[in-house]
Amino acid sequence: MKKVTEIVKLATGIQARPAAQFVQIATRFGSEVLLEYKGREVNAKSIMGIMSLAVPSGEEVTITTSGSDEEEAMDQILQFIGSEE
Template sequence: MLEKSLTIQLAQGLHARPASEFVKAATSFQSEVHLSKQGKKVNAKSIMGLMSLAVKKGDQITLTVDGADESKAMAALETLLVEGNE
């Protein structure tokens, strides 16, 4: 299991479009993927769960990845959260 704390740098946080892109990327990996913010942990392969966190620019979140392709998943998903898909 890999876990990393990140600060969101996306200009508008994880609103609908970046959240959708993140979920799409997360579901492409076998590993379980979770995001947590202020003690609330959600399945990051669920758009509703992700949106319920209301992640804004500057928020501190924790990305947890657990499974066979966790290293690859962590690298790709971390990039999306910090840099976006620009």
Template sequence: MTKRSIKVRLEDGLDARPVALLVQEASKYESNIYIEVDDKRINAKSIMGMMSLGLCAGEELTVAAEGADEQTAVDNIEKFLSGQVA
């Protein structure tokens, strides 16, 4: 399992469009991917689950992935949340 703490650096946080793009990114990977915030653990491939988090710019979260491509998945999700991928 690969885990990494990440700060959301998207200007508008994770509103509807960025959440949809994040779910698309997570769905590219074979690994199980979860976003953890406080006591919540949400499947990153679930648009409804991700929308329920309502994350704002500057908030901290943990990305956890387990599977064959977990390292790549966490790296690319970190790039997305850092605003490095459009």
């Protein structure tokens, strides 16, 4: 299991289109992927879960990956939320 806390640098945060992209990245992997924001943790493969968090830009989130490809999943997710698109 890997657990990393990171600042969201996406200009619009993890809402709407970026939320869908986040879910697409998470679903590429067999590992369990969780996203936590302000004490709420959701399955990162659920668009409704991600949208319900409404994470704005500049906020801190915690990502947890667990499974056979957890390293690669974590790397791809961190790369995505760290970009300033």
